[in-house]
Amino acid sequence: MSYSNPEPVTPALSIRSLGKRFGEKVAVNGISLDVPSGSFFGLVGPNGAGKTTALSMATGLLRPDAGQVWVHGIDVWADPLRAKAAMGVLADGVRLFDRLSGRQLVTYSGLLRGMDRATVEERTEDLLRVLDLEDAGSKLVVDYSAGMTKKIALATALIHSPRLLVLDEPFEAVDPVSAANIRNILADYVTHGGTVIVSSHVMDLVQRMCSHVAVIAEGNLLAVGTVDEVRGETTLEERFVELVGGPGHNEGLPWLHTS
Numbered sequence: 701m702s703y704s705n706p707e708p709v710t711p712a713l714s715i716r717s718l719g720k721r722f723g724e725k726v727a728v729n730g731i732s733l734d735v736p737s738g739s740f741f742g743l744v745g746p747n748g749a750g751k752t753t754a755l756s757m758a759t760g761l762l763r764p765d766a767g768q769v770w771v772h773g774i775d776v777w778a779d780p781l782r783a784k785a786a787m788g789v790l791a792d793g794v795r796l797f798d799r800l801s802g803r804q805l806v807t808y809s810g811l812l813r814g815m816d817r818a819t820v821e822e823r824t825e826d827l828l829r830v831l832d833l834e835d836a837g838s839k840l841v842v843d844y845s846a847g848m849t850k851k852i853a854l855a856t857a858l859i860h861s862p863r864l865l866v867l868d869e870p871f872e873a874v875d876p877v878s879a880a881n882i883r884n885i886l887a888d889y890v891t892h893g894g895t896v897i898v899s900s901h902v903m904d905l906v907q908r909m910c911s912h913v914a915v916i917a918e919g920n921l922l923a924v925g926t927v928d929e930v931r932g933e934t935t936l937e938e939r940f941v942e943l944v945g946g947p948g949h950n951e952g953l954p955w956l957h958t959s
């Protein structure tokens with residue numbers, strides 16, 4: 701009896717030769733990588749490395765100058781509606797419809813995704829509860845704090861139960877209890893077959909939370925693999941500093957010394 705080779709599993713996200721420049725500035729320099737399905741994938745890099753630009757292109761928010769992106773095998777730029785249906789996105793710095801209340805915003809996101817109202821209402825209440833936003837549900841999003849805004853944006857990314865979550869800095873400005881809640885929700889989602897991509901500056905968090913990591917700096921991919929492969933015998937933080945270069949400007953600011 702002969703067996704054919706098993707089909708290789710389609711990555712949750714595949715990026716090939718993705719590039720973007722803003723004027724003279726090359727923000728993303730022909731990056732290629734695969735995010736395995738079912739992974740918890742961290743994207744790390746210094747300020748201005750190109751993380752947000754790369755994730756915006758990967759999620760159909762910013763048109764690349766070059767390259768291609770597939771989400772579960774669907775070409776994001778050739779078939780955006782189908783690709784976006786498979787994704788939940790927490791974008792950095794994108795304005796929400798903040799004249800809606802939190803509850804309205806999450807409900808609206810679900811209805812826009814074509815979900816039926818009863819399911820949307822049920823999930824909206826679940827999301828407000830687990831994200832500790834029940835009391836703030838009827839307040840306008842424009843009046844939310846930075847952390848509350850992050851959490852309501854996360855709720856809009858989760859409502860349709862996507863196969864892939866792409867979260868740009870999901871823990872920024874979020875209090876530790878809410879952050880732990882969100883980590884648990886995401887870990888549970890991955891355990892049940894979802895894939896998460898998070899960008900973060902907190903190496904310790906990425907080391908503890910993620911199965912895989914990519915390091916980018918100045919628009920280039922410096923390392924990618926499982927967290928253990930990338931960090932080797934050291935911590936992810938030490939490896940990160942080795943890869944992107946240690947602290948510069950050691951001279952400090954003498955005029956700031958008050959005594």
Ligand SMILES: Nc1ncnc2c1ncn2[C@@H]1O[C@H](COP(=O)(O)OP(=O)(O)OP(=O)(O)O)[C@@H](O)[C@H]1O
Nearest residue numbers: 722725726727745746747748749750751752753754
């Ligand atoms: N709309 C834009 N116009 C001009 N330059 C841009 C624009 N967006 C990003 N850039 C530049 O592209 C580079 C990459 O920026 P990007 O926001 O992708 O970095 P990042 O890794 O997300 O940084 P951070 O960690 O600080 O959020 C930076 O030099 C930035 O100034």
